[in-house]
Amino acid sequence: MAGKSLSTGKSLGPIRRAFAPWNDPAAKPFIQFQNVTKSFGDFTAVDDLSLNIYEREFFALLGPSGCGKTTLMRMIAGFEEPTSGHVMLDGQDLVGVPPYRRPTNMMFQSYALFPHMNVWDNIAFGLKQDGMPKADIATRVDEMLALVKLEKFAKRKPHQLSGGQKQRVALARSLAKKPKVLLLDEPLGALDKKLREETQFELIDLQVKLGMTFVIVTHDQEEAMTVADRIAVMDQGKIVQIATPAEIYEQPNSRYVADFIGDINLLEGHISSTEGGVTTLDCDGTGAKVQVNQDGGAKLGDRAWFAVRPEKVAISLSPPVDPSVNAVTGEVWDIAYLGDVSIYHVRLATGATVKATITNTTRLVERPITWDDKVWLTWSGDGGVVLTR
Amino acid sequence: MALTNSSSGHSRLRWLVVAIPYLWLILLFLAPFLIVVKISLSATAIAMPPYQPALDFSAGLGVLWQQLKELSFDNYVFLTEDALYWESYLSSLKIALISTFLILIIGYPIAYGMARARKEWRTTLLMLVILPFWTSFLIRVYAWIGILKPEGLLNQLLLSVGVISEPLNIMPSTLAVYIGIVYSYLPFMILPLYATLEKLDETLLEAAADLGCPPIQAFWKITFPLSLPGVIAGCFLVFIPAVGEFVIPDLLGGSDTLMIGKTLWAEFFSNRDWPVSSAVAVVLLAILVIPIMLFQNAQKKASE
Incomplete structure (x- = not known):
């Protein structure tokens, strides 16, 4: 149970290690689920769930397929509306706000790159949508291409890229608009093991560097443990345990969590x-x-x-x-x-x-x-x- | 030895498989087309068949060479001299172009609706689009006569409702031709459109929305550009047969509806002028094929 105190130090390392706003009663949650239920017909995907995610947190939703983790994330993005309850972001109720007006961006599992646009246009898409001046778009896109080290591939179409490169374009595209929250839906699922491990560390670096709030959905416990500040283990629409990776591993609160992790x-x-x-x-x-x-x-x-x-x-x-x-x-x-x-x-x-x-x-x-x-x-x-x- | 034998047998079989489509095209497209070209270079005659063959393959090479040197393109020149022909061509192209556009506007929403319908409904909807093909094309066009004629179903309905006091003269007219073409060719637009729209990955639209793009803009920026192959295929499938359409203008069109199919028919059956009607057919083919080839070449270059 180390690192409970909230450090105000400026260097990145100590902040990351001591980062634990969830233990600070005064800290204001950034994303809040308040008694959220989501049903599809008879099936309850998310069941009366409450959850707080804090600013600058790297938060993982972990669970087997069908546990409701993706639905939970899609409710932040706006692709699903809760059947009941509230989803708040930075003090604003998101219910009823369409996805194209939400300050969140998502990196899709399938990457969902626009096949008829080249890499540059894919990354610029959201910025153009915001009506950003052309010169600023160019600067921002180049910045993003540099961030994911794809400067040489700007004119390529998605089908001319490898899986890892596509993943980077998708990441750059979702970061280009500087969203308040970046949502990652099984972002590394399609990569081979070695590339996946490398990319996990890159994601952590990126998150610390950009100081953004990241929410990741994954069924891979190793991935969740590597990248996340806190993990929510989900089962049948409910959260079984929310804790840091070490706590989840060393002090599981149930056989389900103990068995799911490791x-x-x-x-x-x-x-x-x-x-x-x-x-x-x-x-x-x-x-x-x-x-x-x-x-x-x-x-x-x-x-x-x-x-x-x-x-x-x-x-x-x-x-x-x-x-x-x-x-x-x-x-x-x-x-x-x-x-x-x-x-x-x-x-x-x-x-x-x-x-x-x-x-x-x-x-x-x-x-x-x-x-x-x-x-x-x-x-x-x-x-x-x-x-x- | 057995090995080489079997491998040569294998390659012979492969050659045969590759050759079948070519053989098909040579026998059923190229050969008839060359016959038509040959007739178009002949002169009319009162005979059976009613033309003077320009080339006689049985007379020996010397005669054939002489005949080749004397070949006349009079029939093609004739097409440029009589306004009827180029007016027919232009009118056909115009009717086909407008019809294709109308069919695209009507067919796109239908195909889109089908592609976005629930999975268990799609097969049924597809069946409904194909269903009219189970009735003869001719009968379906005749049915439109029953609907559109002055004492037809449409006028009866409108009169009984009281929308009009006098029957509308929809048929025979060019408007009736448009109705007939749009109705008859609609499935040929819907099917390729449906095929491309159904394959469209819906997460792309979610991604667009996620990046701040409202649904209507997303349609023009994502859905429509990605459905272009279907749009192009559908337009070709509709436009090409519509240009040469004969039955619809003949049955639904008035005497003022000028279409090249009708002109060709009149030339062939009424005037019994095979050479000129053959020339009309060859020019029609050139008008259709050359722009399509140029278009496809341009597309190929663009995609490279």
Whole structure:
């Protein structure tokens, strides 16, 4: 939970690290969803949702397809109107304002470049629409072309560009009008992995440099974690959790979030003690005791799940000092060698599988732990969280 | 050896496949056209068929050479001397041009509406556009006589409603010809337009709106330019047959409606002047084909 204070420093680095207006009660939200519901016939895409996004924030809407994240973004752009509720931008109610009058711009998943116009005209389109003087348009378009490093491609038509170049044109076009909010709809989905990773960092740099508010929709959790200040994890039209990438990963508030972001082991049981800032969970079947340094979140007798990430589980051939707490035993069922890490799938007596990730710090010659070995899995009291939903 | 054999068999098959369309065009377009050209260079005669062949391929090369040197373009010269012909050409072009424009104005909104209709409706709408083709073209034009004639359905309706007190003389007239052409050729405009508009990516319109472009402007800046291939195809499909149209002006037009198809028919059947009517047909083809070829060349250059 680092970086809670709102820094007023001028250099970009510290601002970015200390940027957390959502923790400041005095901060005014820039984009506000107030009890927004959006239905398409019988289907409720967004269900009574409230959300605050702050100025200069890089905000990610993350979830599986059909969770309502795209609908939410399209309501900011104006392509969808909420069935009920309000969408506010910078204190102004956006409901009823047509998309062509909103101070937002969107980068489309398909890029939606105008195929009959060259790169230059595509970028100039919005500026011409605003009736900007010709000389200013030329300056601005050239500036945008320089920003995305496409100066040499100004006269090309979209079909003469590669996927990465199209993506840059789309970005330049959506930034040209200096929108109050830039909306990015799965902006990197069509790029290959390497280019996608590069572009993610470029997006972050750009966002910091321009000082704009970015809202990104993605189903790629890695992408959301890389670029975003905060992530909203969505499911069936509702937000399950809003938090920073680290909080989402380390302190998921539900099995859904824990499972959606990264890999997770879940051990089911009931709460047997919540004393002294330590929550104790008795696992079903194995009877193993899990003690987590966690205050609150679960009541005595609750049905609960212990969620622990594979990289926080240690694997060993010998039993720990106290095998009754934060330890389970089982047999190595499978080993996935991924080069940098190996993932051990350990089958417990109950039939459940627990995964443990081991970093391969030396060249692999012979595995110290191998198939069918009887092993002990252990974790620390800070290794995981107890979830009740 | 077997390998080379089979590969040569393969290439022979490929050659055949490529040759079929060319053969088709040579047999059913080029050969008849050359016959027409040949007749157009002949002189009329009271005979069966009613012309004096200018070329006689059976008489040997020497005679043929002599005949080639003596070929006369009198029939073509004749077309320039009688005002009837160039007036017919001009009138046909004018009627076809205005009709094409009217069909475009009527057909575009229809095609646009079809392309923007709900998916499950589109096939039905498409069927409705094609449906008239299931009735003979001739019968449909005759039906218009029943509607437009002085004692026809339209006049009866208007008289009974009280909009008019005297029947309108819509038919026979050039106006009736316009109505007939617009009605008959409308599907040929709608179909290519629908094909291009249906493919149009609607996110482009969202992108335009997002960049500050209201819907009507977006139509002229995005939709219309992107539908131009359909507009051009539709205009060609309508304009070309409309120029040479015979049935519609013959049935719906008055004696003052001058169209080259009618002139050609009269020359061929009433005057039995095959050579002149052939010359009329060759010139008509030239008038249509040469500008289209020039246009397509220009387009090709523009797209490069």
